[in-house]
Amino acid sequence: MRREHIINLVTLAVLVVVPLGAWVLDEPFIITLATRAVIFAIAGVGLNLALGQGGLVSLGHAAFFGIGGYAMGILASHAQAYAPLMEWPFLIEGTKSMPIIWLVAVVSSALAALAIGALSLRTSGVYFIMITLAFGQMIYYFAISWPAYGGEDGLVVYVRNGFPGLNTLDPIQFFGLCFCVLCIVLWAMSRVQNSAFGLALASARQNPVRVQSVGIDPYRLRLVAFTLSGAITGLSGALFADLNRFVSPTMLSWQMSGEIMVFIIIGGVARLFGPVIGAMIFILLEHVLGGVSEFWHIYLGALLLMIVLFAKGGVIGALAGREVAHD
Amino acid sequence: MTDIILQARGLQKSFGALRVTDDVSLEVRSGEIHALIGPNGAGKSTLVQQLTGHLESDAGQVALCGQDVTSLGPVERAAKGLGRTFQISALAMENSVLQNVVLGALGRRGGVFRFFAPVMKDRALLDVANNALARVGLRAQAKVRTSDLSHGQRRQLEVAVALTQSPKAFLMDEPMAGLGLEGAGQMIDLLRKLRAEAPILLIEHDMDAVFALADRISVLVYGKIIATGAPEDIRRNREIQLAYLGKEAEL
Structure with missing residues (x-):
């Protein structure tokens, strides 16, 4: 077995054992922390498709995270107020059902990513970073100035949305649900990485001219990758809003984009489990150091600096060595 | 009659006042290795980019198997059967x-x-x-x-x-570049065998390789093709020796 596989399995094991232990010891706060880590990991896995596999450094992924969050917030707030979203030309009601909310979150963030990607991917490098940031900020200010859905204050949902057969208000059950979503996303992503699309996308990152010269258009590859990436991040946004039972423009802020990127850099860029490990370490630091000082980001910054300077492959890169191309 | 696989007609390209490609026409026929040689700065790289579609020409046409591909980009030209190798891998x-x-x-x-x-x-x-x-x-x-x-x-x-x-035609940009004697020998053997599969437009600095392989040679100097012909003719051509190979050149 390859070293990276072992690291991946250990990561998953830790991610399961810690909340289960907390459940036995009746420590719901720890379960909530683990759930946060899982949800952030999903967001990171989404961004990693664009950033790691595609080499598309997007500083606007909070837009998709937030759109997923608002999809949940808007649908659930209408449902709890018994006010339909619209009545004409056809009736659309709010919903408290997670599967429907997830579907809406995925579709709306995918559409947003398609539109933003179609324009942004005409640029590259620093310009791409800046234009994705600009789109993200546009949506952020739009949310702030839209009073119908809480504006700056955001939207509160009183009761967590439901999933058939589960009591989602029970922390361990909600954790289990999020963990399953993470596993499915990771499985799908591992398939994509090894697929024809994955090979072409990774090759386009390394050498776009090579991809062109065999008759494949890098732009189309990147646009599809960016759209899928946005969709996954949007799904995690819906879960995050459900975890907090609250959605606000903070989810759309560029700091959020930065945080998602930080998960990937800590864990390992383009590694399947990179964002998972990154999100876990982030949550751990936030919890431990956050107790020490309000300014714990200083330590996070120092850690990032060390990784960028001395361990470019992140934690996985440092432990598993460089990537093996294929078996 | 031999088929023309890759054809350029009256290609032009200027960067500002500098005319880098000046009315270049050349054809690569089926079964041949057509070498394009020229001193540094003759405009070989620009011409290659015009042929592959990475650079838009100011005037002129490029045709692949008789089909006009002038308006197509590099992805479409590759898909139409223009296979290429790069100067820098x-x-x-x-x-x-x-x-x-x-x-x-x-x-x-x-x-x-x-x-x-x-x-x-x-x-x-x-x-x-x-x-x-x-x-x-x-x-x-x-x-x-x-x-x-x-x-x-x-x-x-x-x-x-x-x-x-x-591919229907290969466009090879200095495949010998940086190869040692042995490596160049292997590459020459390889290209010789490829010719039957698809004709090759070979852009090359290594004169030994060019004269070992080419069926025809075109000489590009200051953006113009000053001669096209069989290797022996090129070797004997005084004008080329002056323009390119140097006055003392002995081949």
């Missing part, structure tokens, strides 16, 4: 050697937007890829990371990727 360096050729086979076959089937287990693609590797003598290196290949092996891999395209 353009390979996915983090990928394995096999992955690079599989990518080539994938580009040729289509079906890039398949998200779930493992591409490295696709028999049809692997057959094409392994076959191409075998022909350039890289079968044993299939699983090596591309960045670990020697310079000469990278050049061979470039040719292998071009082979997966089963």
